[in-house]
Amino acid sequence: MTKALRKPATNNALNVAHEISDRARDKREQIMQGALRTFLSNGYSASMDAIAAESGVAKQTLYSYFGAKEELFSALMDRLLEHFVHAGMTPELRSLPTQAFLRKLAQITLSQMDDWEYVSLMRLVIGESARFPELSELYLSRLVSPGIAKLAQYIRENDELAFGDPEAVARIMHGSLINFIIAQEILGGKHTMPMSRDRLINSLIDVILFAAQQSAQSR
Amino acid sequence: MTKALRKPATNNALNVAHEISDRARDKREQIMQGALRTFLSNGYSASMDAIAAESGVAKQTLYSYFGAKEELFSALMDRLLEHFVHAGMTPELRSLPTQAFLRKLAQITLSQMDDWEYVSLMRLVIGESARFPELSELYLSRLVSPGIAKLAQYIRENDELAFGDPEAVARIMHGSLINFIIAQEILGGKHTMPMSRDRLINSLIDVILFAAQQSAQSR
DNA sequence: GTCTATACATGGATAGAC
DNA sequence: GTCTATCCATGTATAGAC
16 A cells, blocks of 8 residues: 555556565565574574564565575675674774774774674674684674774874784784673673773773883883 | 403492493493584584484483483583683792793693684583573683683782783783684684784783883883 | 384475465 | 475484393
């Protein structure tokens, strides 16, 4: 009914094709959202029945849009990874004083990762890394590696951060943040070994800036 | 035959019971080793058939020793976690100069983690953290938390490492090492974004020691 | 106590009506 | 294109012979 209102009059072949295409996109989207929730909740072992139920379509419909479970999964992961590729360092961020920049960057990084979808994605990527090594590779090359590279470049170009091995320092910073999320959010450390984000960030910045000062001094 | 040689003469009830108990222990051990390999390779989704085959026993035998799959899994994980509880800081280690101590500690930590069983365990713990939160909790409380606590204590008691928040600094150090293993060994970063352990360790020690000097100076 | 054979449920994937 | 009903393999768990 509402459909007739949106698209009245002409019923030529082209319009029909277009309408079908629109519908197909909607259904496809509907499936992907349901499948995403199901996979992120239950891992790759989520059943196609469960996905169909969560998506609100029949199981056969899944197979008409995606040939097999693995294809659906891959398509989803591709899209999800793409979604989390962040804007990176905006010019305004880079123009901040060093300390403010590092704090802001750490906060942004933690905020992005402290999210149900992101945390579930990490669990899935790590948990299925034996079965889907390509997924791990994609995760590293799309999300981890660029983040480290940008941070390393920032360190390299910043005179206040005169480290001998910017790449390694970037890994240390990034790694301590990622592991904080893994421990606190994925493994439940927020309950069994709680620590506020700010405490971690403060110490991380202290350590990096102090080290940078000393490093500059000792040259 | 050899059994008769080891345990000759008397065949009273007690001896028989003992012999049975010995055998049972052996079978149990045999099952656990096969199950361990299978679970670590294939995750919790490993089938009982596969475990029976790998263990070299019939499926029913699994069920006579462990009531159900989940019990077998739990028993295994308990034992494996216990196995990896390391000696910790030996007195001779603590007597080293600060820099040598930190380097040695980092090397030991990475060496312990860079091991097929340990890596597989981490993947399993993280991957199944939604299904088995108790396993995550056990992992944190037995392996992670004590390691961080000991390192924090060392920092606190060492005059050369005058940090304001030893606990947070310990997390940063520990976290960057753990995440290095996750990225390089679990996610395949050793191929796609290679970096030697020594580079990471060197930079980590540089950063910590430089920061400590500066921190002491600025008091 | 251990094996073979089997029961029962669930998984992925497909056939056929509409 | 979408649904219902079904196929077939595999999974956990158990029964019964030895």
